[in-house]
Amino acid sequence: xxxxxxxxxxxxxxxxAVGVAAQQQDHMSMAPDTRRPLxxxxxxxxxxxxxxxxxxxxxxxxxxxxxxxxxxxAGQIAKERLGLESPAAAACQKPGAKADSESSHMSHMAxxxxxxxxxxxxxxxxxxxxxxxxxxxxxxxxxxxxxxxPALIALAKVTQNCAACxxxxxxx
Numbered sequence: 001x002x003x004x005x006x007x008x009x010x011x012x013x014x015x016x017a018v019g020v021a022a023q024q025q026d027h028m029s030m031a032p033d034t035r036r037p038l039x040x041x042x043x044x045x046x047x048x049x050x051x052x053x054x055x056x057x058x059x060x061x062x063x064x065x066x067x068x069x070x071x072x073x074a075g076q077i078a079k080e081r082l083g084l085e086s087p088a089a090a091a092c093q094k095p096g097a098k099a100d101s102e103s104s105h106m107s108h109m110a111x112x113x114x115x116x117x118x119x120x121x122x123x124x125x126x127x128x129x130x131x132x133x134x135x136x137x138x139x140x141x142x143x144x145x146x147x148x149x150p151a152l153i154a155l156a157k158v159t160q161n162c163a164a165c166x167x168x169x170x171x172x
Contacts, residue, residue: 035170040116045171047109051088055128055162058082062139062155071142071151078139082132082158091117092125121169128161 040048058081065074080086090110114122135154142151 033170035166035168036118037172038116038118038121038169039172040113044109044113044116048113048171051091054088055082059155059159062135066139066148066151066155069145069148071139071146071148074142074151075136075139078132078155078158079136082129083136084126084129084133086129086132089126089129090114092122092129094122094126118169121165124161124165124168128158128165131157131161 058077061077061081062074065071065077082088087110091113093110093114117125131154135151135158138154139151142148
């Protein structure tokens with residue numbers, strides 16, 4: 001029974017995030033798109049899109065781990081791929097902050113991305129990565145077959161930050 005509840009809850013969470021995007025798309029077809037357009041150089045635009053797809057894939061892997069009743073695995077995925085310690089978080093650090101990445105290329109790219117991001121976008125990204133780190137801590141507490149509700153509540157904060165940024169900005 002608990003496994004079914006976990007899978008259903010996690011599925012609802014992901015579908016909710018997708019639903020927000022679908023509502024925005026439907027809303028945009030009826031009214032002008034008021035999101036702030038961002039004009040990134042092409043290589044940086046591709047890099048940003050690759051990061052966002054990677055974030056979405058990580059969310060899928062997290063939901064799968066929660067569905068299997070493995071909170072610690074879900075937490076580890078969040079920590080490594082979405083959290084503040086992940087390479088993907090480097091571009092959302094405040095200017096001058098040391099980027100924690102494994103390669104100088106990532107540090108250089110993160111620094112360039114940070115230069116083009118509006119401060120509010122950087123803050124939203126940082127909040128998402130911070131929420132992912134908080135989720136990782138919460139998920140790690142979940143015993144096998146345990147109650148996933150606290151972890152799902154923490155995971156919802158991650159997706160809410162994603163949705164807020166996507167509602168505010170768009171790439172040209």
